[in-house]
Amino acid sequence: MPDRTRKHRRATRDLFLGVDGGGTKTHSVILSAEGELLAEDLSGPSNPFRTGLKNSADTIALSAARACDKIGRTTGSIVSAVTGLAGVRREDLRSEMRRLLSRELTHATLSVVTDAEIALYAVLEKRSGLVVIAGTGSIVYGRNSRGRTALAGGWGPIAGDEGGGVSIAIDALSAVARASDGRGPKTELSKLAAEYFRSKSADDLVVAIYSPHVNFTRIAGFATSVARAAARGDKTAVDILSKAGTELGDAACAVVRELGMTRSAVEVGTVGGVFRSGEIVKRALEDQLSKCVRSMSFTDALFSPAEAAARMAYEQAFAKITEKRKK
Amino acid sequence: MPDRTRKHRRATRDLFLGVDGGGTKTHSVILSAEGELLAEDLSGPSNPFRTGLKNSADTIALSAARACDKIGRTTGSIVSAVTGLAGVRREDLRSEMRRLLSRELTHATLSVVTDAEIALYAVLEKRSGLVVIAGTGSIVYGRNSRGRTALAGGWGPIAGDEGGGVSIAIDALSAVARASDGRGPKTELSKLAAEYFRSKSADDLVVAIYSPHVNFTRIAGFATSVARAAARGDKTAVDILSKAGTELGDAACAVVRELGMTRSAVEVGTVGGVFRSGEIVKRALEDQLSKCVRSMSFTDALFSPAEAAARMAYEQAFAKITEKRKK
The missing domain is CATH 3.30.420.40 (ATPase, nucleotide binding domain)
Structure with missing residues (x-):
């Protein structure tokens, strides 16, 4: 009993x-x-x-x-x-x-x-190295061989998150606004923004973005359209994605310096939707990162x-x- | 009766x-x-x-x-x-x-x-010319001598409003984030941001900015601190305000071109808190605008x-x- x-x-x-x-x-x-x-x-x-x-x-x-x-x-x-x-x-x-x-x-x-x-x-288990996350937001996190950790980015959609989906989408919407006003070159992004936000005009688009609250997840979804435009060779879109990769590289280098890994061969994992949308972001990240480490190798997430x-x-x-x- | x-x-x-x-x-x-x-x-x-x-x-x-x-x-x-x-x-x-x-x-x-x-x-009554508004947001609006009107900017804090208070504050917060991560130079803005948002640390600042909703009016208020730092010679702050003025100038030139006023002497009114916080923004606006008009004169609002x-x-x-x- x-x-x-x-x-x-x-x-x-x-x-x-x-x-x-x-x-x-x-x-x-x-x-x-x-x-x-x-x-x-x-x-x-x-x-x-x-x-x-x-x-x-x-x-x-x-x-x-x-x-x-x-x-x-x-x-x-x-x-x-x-x-x-x-x-x-x-x-x-x-x-x-x-x-x-x-x-x-x-x-x-x-x-x-x-x-x-x-x-x-998920990327390195307990090995030393970096993970570069670019989903809706962005953050770089690293651990050196002595177990010390550091991070850069992750400041949210307003103050930072450069290279994340929201940031890419905001840059793209800003380019659409410039093109519409005659402040910047024409871009295929204008048509794609009208489609994504289901707006018939520029003024309509403003309402779609802001009403009733700014929904950053929805805005981040537009980053996929930026990747599509870039794949078709739209220069504005390519520039936005390159800039995103460079910004992620800057953040990665900040972590590398903080952890004293500049002379190491650094293992780098990339995580998040931004990396799944084409190679432009990753190439720019690699270019930037190569300036601050001896060598690097990219790893995919294990789980x-x-x-x-x-x-x-x-x-x-x-x-x-x-x-x-x-x- | x-x-x-x-x-x-x-x-x-x-x-x-x-x-x-x-x-x-x-x-x-x-x-x-x-x-x-x-x-x-x-x-x-x-x-x-x-x-x-x-x-x-x-x-x-x-x-x-x-x-x-x-x-x-x-x-x-x-x-x-x-x-x-x-x-x-x-x-x-x-x-x-x-x-x-x-x-x-x-x-x-x-x-x-x-x-x-x-x-x-408020600035020009029924005369032709431009008004450059830089308060919380930003917009440029103009009317030519035939009564035709055009505008640029006014896309709200996410897609645009370059040169407005929110935009200046966001650039400043981004600089604070960069300085904190080691991605950018140290700036007096870090101390001022901690004061303005009453935060004790970088992580605290992130919470202060985003909880519970992004309040753009509150964020825009930080632009005043940027003006203060610039007045004391902080290079990051000066650069942010110059960029704001240049962006407003770009928008003004877009309106000037749209209205066919490039060969005119254009009367320009400036309205909004950003212009009350020092001369840097206005000077950069003037520099940029001088590239697209024959001549210009600045006017203050009458009421x-x-x-x-x-x-x-x-x-x-x-x-x-x-x-x-x-x-």
Whole structure:
């Protein structure tokens, strides 16, 4: 009898949770104790800047519960969890998020890190090097052989994020405005902007961009049209993408210098939609980066950021066991 | 008896209303039939992009009623009214606003025009020339001697408004981000940004800028700090303001070319907070403009945009009388 009661109270704890909490979606991954991917879930956004910390924590907990539910389990079975949160550079916000999540995932060892950290792991696991992320926003994050880390960019769509999707789209819309006013050359981007924002005129386009709130995710989507125009040889579009790559290269060099890696052969991972839209951005990044490192090699991500987070959760649990044994 | 009843129903109609409806405030001015300024009111924002058309119309009607109330009158006494609305380049939105306002100001002849149009009148009345507006946003509007008009800029804080307060502030924040990451030179703007946004660190600053929504009016306020840094000789700040002036000059030249005024002596009015914060912007504007016109002279505004709108209302009523007489 006591044995059965105990079984009811305490589920077998053998699951590892990784979460990639972004501005457009929350991706959860569950790994088994053997490192096998058991279940995934995609839910709504959990960037705390957009939704607030409390809603963000609720979304993450719900996404984790849904993933567990797919294999007939509950979050009570999670041993260890790592959450990567977009844009949360501030340590106190990460602590607060950890506290909120601990209410929901009561038994698990929890960590809350930045999205850059899980992306670095997705590309390089624990090796030294850089990850250049250019999705909606942009950030460069690196780790040297002594384990020290540094970042550049990630300042959001207003103050920075040069080379990210929003930044590319804004440059393109600015070029459309210039062409329309006669301040700049004609560009195929004008037609593509009218299509993307479903506007019939320049004035219409202004309304489409701003009403009722500026939606940066929607604006970032226009970066795909810029890549299309560039592929067809539109000079304005090519220039915008080259500039984006150069800006990402500047950010990468800032990290390289900060970490004292200028004389190293640096391994570089590229992550995010901007890199999937043609080679122009990557080539410009490479050109710029070649000015500040001895040599470099490009690497693709081994797994999704969410799976990387789950693997980090696995390692975190293992490190805890090792630590206990040492005592 | 019938005479008294009639007097009750119908107020003496001898007032002229001008409204400047902006993103931060609504300014109403009442003129007498002699052109004397009788009353003013300042109310909340009425930019329809921010508040919606219906709320915007309500705010304008309320502001007009408050101004009338100050001299013991009602809006029933208004003969003619002109409203200048920020950012409403689209004709159908202006018509809709006119319809909404006609419900409140039932007896008056109504016009809804852009903020650029009332600013042009404030500077040049009916003479030909340009007005360069650089407040929170930016726009250049001009009229040639044949009465044809053209504009450039006014694309809002994301796609354009180069040279406006938001644009200057964004360039400055981007410079702060670069300096912090080691991507750009150190600048006094870093300290000023920390003060203005009350942030203790770079990461803190990111939160201050984006939470919970991007507030462009607040961001634009940082342009004043850029002017302060420039006055003390900070090179980054000086470069940002010079670039702003050059961009405004580019927009002005686009209007000059569109209106066929390149061989004219052009009268130019400058309006908005950016021009009040030092001479750098104006000098760069002058340099750029000198490349596309034979000669130019700068003019200051004769009255506020709201009073300009009221004077336009006065002329509108007069034109109507003249028209009737002609018939």
